[in-house]
Amino acid sequence: MIEMPPLQFAEFNGIRMGYYEAGPTTDAPPMVLCHGWPELAFSWRHQIKALSEAGIRVIAPDQRGYGATSRPEPVEAYDIEHLTGDLVALLDHLQIDKAIFVGHDWGGFVVWQMPLRHPSRVAGVVGINTPHTARAPADPIDLFRKRFGETMYIVQFNASQEPDRIFDSRVEQTFDAFMKKPLPRQPEADAAATTTAGLGATPSTNMAFPQMVAAYDASRDARAPILTPDEKQVFVDAFTRTGFTGGINWYRNMSRNWRRAAELDHTVRVPSLMIMAENDAVLPPSAADGMEKLVPDLEKVLIRDSGHWTQQEQPEEVSARLIEWRRRRFG
Known part of the structure; x- marks a missing residue:
């Protein structure tokens, strides 16, 4: 039995956003996931279940381009100004002054931008796997291309619609390939090899995720799934209906976001927590080295035996860390 609160909707910024809410509405500041x-x-x-049962108000939106939320056509509709603006509008809709923003993967990038762009609405930030970094010294797509080559997935996302077509035509295969626990690490293993281990790929693929999904053979994958069949079906049903383009359009704004952040002060001036996953090969714990220079009030926590999908791979520990930090820092 999968427990989720009822799906609710809010209209703002030209979109309709689906979101879930649980926990006492009197609790402040709430946590937005x-x-x-x-x-x-x-x-x-x-x-959502653990935090709300601990007396914490929790809000979790399907963000722009995903699930129950609108998917605007223009690529520019997915830039960081729109993504952070949606979170502010959601607070306005719920008549919330400030929130703690918790983000994983791309959501982490968005929540670290919140105190830079909307400081009056942010009580605290939690990044899961995704560190806060200074503005890149050059266009990030150019840097990815130089470091990893043309086949690296983010470079591919910015080059054509072919990745969208590959994922859209293999939705279940995509989640079978991605949503797995990493194999036990070999001490000298290359990070890219670890990333691609279960996908029949080699380090030379440089995170060529579309091609890896296209060639994926579940019968050759020794990794353990992190989703039950019912849980996987929720993702498969949603992405079969929506396709992957909305989410991929976030990546297609990386150069635009970089250009438009030139004058931004990248110092985060709110209490912050960085949760790192021991075995995430794409966003390893070392990616958070030196964060303290940009985030003066920072605590770090390492989740052992977790790959990239941390809040789903080690849910009890992630929930416990969030509850402990929230209570200690905000009462």
Whole structure:
């Protein structure tokens, strides 16, 4: 039995956003849980239950382009100004002054931007796997291309619609390939090899996720799934209906976001927590090294034995860390 609160809707910024809410409305500041790619508010099902039962008000939206929320056509409709603006509008709709923003994967990038762009609405920030970094010294797509080559998935996302077509035509295969626990690490294993281990790929693929999904053979994958069949079906049904383009359009704004952030002060001036996953090969714990320079009030926590899908792989520990930090820092 999968437990989720009732789906609710709010209209603002030219979209209709679907979101879930649980816990006492008197609790403040609430925690807003922001998912990554390719995910949904459903990715936070374990935390919604645990936090609300601990007396914490929780809000988890399907963000722009995903699930029950609108998918505007223009690529520019998915830039960081729109994504952070939607979270502010959701607070306005719920008549909430300030919130703690919790983000995983792409959601992490969005929540670290919230105190930079909307400081009066942010009580605190929690990044899960995704660190806060200074503005890149050059266009990030150019940097990815130089470091990883043309086949790296983010470079591919910015080059054509072919990745969208690959994922859209293989929805269940996409989640079978992605939503798995990593294999036990070999001490000298290359990070890219770890990322691609269960997908029949080699480090030379440089995170060529569309091609890896296209070639995926479940019978050759030794990794354990992190989703039950019923849980996987929720993702498959949602992405079969929506396709993947809305979420991929977030990546297609990375250069635009970089250009438009030139004058932004990147210092985060609210209490912050960085939750790192021991075995995330794409966003390893080392990616958070030096964050303290940009986030003066920062605590760090390492979740052992977890790959990239941390809040779904180690839900009890993630929930416990969120509850402990929230109570200690905000009462």
